[in-house]
Amino acid sequence: MKCPHDPFQEQRKAAPIQTCDFQGETVPMILRHADLRAACKDWKTFSSDAPFRVPIPSEEELRRVRQLPIEADPPEQTEWRKIVEPFFKRARAPEVIESVEKLFEEMLDLAFESKSIEIVRDFALPVQSRALTYLLDVPESEGEVWTSWGIHVFKDGEDGEQKGMVLENYLQEKFDAAEKNPGDDFFSALTKVTFQDRPLTRDEMTGFANLAFAGGRDTVIHTIASIFSYFAEHPEALKCLKGEPKRIVAASEEFFRVVTPLTHIGRVCPVTTDVHGHEVKPKGRVSMCWSSANNDETVFDSPEEIRLDRKPNPHVAFGFGAHLCLGAPHARLLVRTLIEKLSERVSSIEIIECEEKIETEQSYERSVGYESLVIAMNQH
Ligand code: HEM
Structure with missing residues (x-):
């Protein structure tokens, strides 16, 4: 039986790539760990300088601007990245760590008040939204607005284009306000910084903010839900982790490996390229298949x-x-704190109802978390 998280197992053992059609384009997916790391380093051959085409499927219909710094190559990408790094580093600041701890305490208190809770929308989504306010240094009340956008900022249901406009309009309002009355928050910082001695254009500011909202949303939410589901089946693991910070760090990394919420991401070949025997035409795409590499035996x-x-x-x-993900320290902080608080306060978890989220493509199906997960928790 194929592992639901790893539909690439047989093909990876047999060959370094698997081809899959995405939006009418045949894309070779790089499956093995070493090949994938080599391709990631070779950004001249496998470029990210391809607006809207780094995500697979591509997002021309869903947004208007190039996301930064992801849809660029070094050396410009290195410069773009430096602009927002100070905000992403806030995940290590004591005040952010403390706010995240309080947030999980509060969310668990709320969860204990009712007999059951739906984890995806009623726990993970508000946690993700509120925690992002700490990172971007904006008032926590904004988290309620972001929660109302749903699981994916562009496509929660069938309303992709309309949804994209909600985020777009929100960002323009924030940049207008920041230009009039700048503060220390993320939006204001983008209105003040320079790139190669010039201010950013509005589209560049929007491209940074767009990724800050989209990048860590469903990925964090699906990881959180999968962790609840794991502990429901392994209550003994909660006991083992209680008061053990080093074990919690190792467990967090294993959850990221196993869940790998972002199956893969694209690169574009500027010229005709042989990818392990498969010819990619100029501007054709290649997939970096993180989920396969994370299961490389x-x-x-x-x-x-x-x-x-x-x-x-x-x-x-x-x-x-x-x-390498700029939001990783933040995602790690959230997952570590979740495990720490669950192991301190929860003795067992019962799954009442669940619907898995299955990513269905032409050549594979993969479980990437939950559409919904209703649980009941027992306290110590
Ligand atoms: C479990 C959670 C997460 C996963 C699995 C994840 C995964 C990834 C991956 C695989 C990349 C590399 C993309 C590439 O090579 O083209 C990436 C980049 C990025 N991620 Fe995340 N991410 C997560 C959370 C976050 C969060 C919480 C944020 C923001 C708050 C975020 C923001 C970004 C940004 C800005 C980049 C682009 C970095 C660059 O191009 O230099 N991510 N992420």
């Missing part, structure tokens, strides 16, 4: 097993190389 011993003490754990759930 030549790197991870029994990759299908969830070993919360797995070490080393060189997973690529956050990517590799120049574009």
